[in-house]
Amino acid sequence: MNRPLLRAPKSLRRRPYRASRAVIAHAPLEYSAERTAPRWLLVLASALAVLVVVELIVGLAVIA
Structure with a gap:
């Protein structure tokens, strides 16, 4: 049977673990x-x- 593959919209797709860690690593520090x-003195x-x-x-x- 030749049915098209349905994919979730891009906003609902889960990012790879490495990408989410990279975002966290570059987050600004709240407390200096x-x-x-x-x-x-x-x-x-x-x-x-x-x-x-x-x-x-x-x-x-x-x-x-």
Whole structure:
């Protein structure tokens, strides 16, 4: 019997697994990485912390 093959419309056909993965791989990220603190801010905070520790040690030495 020679009957024509009926195909589903293109919108109803299932995409291959590889194609759907490729679409997911190129999706934009919703959450961007948090920005890190600038290097100068870390250096300044570290220097201030060292000064506070030195001042505490000097203060304890003067009291004793």
